[in-house]
């Protein structure tokens with residue numbers, strides 16, 4: 001393979017306040033190796049430092065509050081011990097010349113009573129159980145039926161986002177990504193299968209966007225817009241999410257985010273093992289045309305398809321998930337056309353060093 005074939009991946013890119021040396025970015029990846037209290041494991045310092053050659057790292061999804069947790073051993077960003085743990089990770093990434101955003105996450109109904117304080121039920125816009133499973137100390141279990149959030153719960157949760165955003169700043173992150181994708185809380189408010197409220201947070205598209213907007217305003221109090229990104233999955237069905245009118249919903253969502261002058265919009269465009277049909281491709285394209293800032297694509301890309309998309313001006317950068325799990329030096333491998341290590345799915349979620357910090361770098365002799 002010619003080493004110049006992927007040039008577009010190596011043109012520097014300004015993303016908000018940052019200058020990225022390349023467009024091969026690390027996707028947020030849930031790895032379930034944090035301590036039970038949400039403090040990141042010190043092994044994560046090695047894991048993220050090894051991947052510091054990414055143009056930008058987006059951290060694994062990180063809960064903003066104890067009620068925002070939905071899986072075993074995911075990290076948080078709401079307690080002093082979380083800030084201290086992340087600070088060491090951020091310092092390790094910076095010392096290795098990298099940049100890292102914190103992905104702010106609340107799972108909403110995708111959780112289980114055993115994962116929540118005092119055995120509480122998960123919270124969601126409406127009390128509708130997800131036809132989905134989560135992972136607990138007992139293994140995979142059905143998600144618990146959530147409690148519909150009161151307006152007071154909503155106010156508290158928005159405040160939790162602000163607090164977590166402040167904690168992320170204290171930890172030294174370069175920015176924050178608001179996780180509004182994959183059927184978690186913000187997505188649950190936006191889409192009508194999960195939001196059947198009859199107050200000002202439900203019903204019309206404008207009402208269903210209200211929670212997103214309140215979260216955005218809360219995060220903007222703590223971070224400059226140039227250091228905020230948002231992740232969406234307008235085609236996704238993960239976690240039993242659905243809307244009866246996706247184009248009517250996501251058109252104003254994209255327009256609203258376009259007006260924000262954020263660092264970027266990050267879109268999960270495709271899901272592993274699930275090719276988009278023509279209607280989905282068309283929707284993605286229609287929505288794409290509404291966003292004028294930095295656009296980051298995600299989902300099943302390789303060096304060829306990513307560099308082509310960027311060369312054609314359809315995306316500014318691409319995040320890679322599985323390839324980054326298995327190849328800490330992914331940008332260099334793409335640059336020289338080297339072979340890739342294969343990811344081992346058995347060690348994606350949970351465990352220790354195996355399948356986490358032990359994937360080999362290229363042997364440079």
Ligand code: 8OZ
Nearest residue numbers: 029030061071181182238
């Ligand atoms: C895989 C397993 C658990 C959570 C997402 C945060 O889909 C996740 C996630 C992925 O956004």
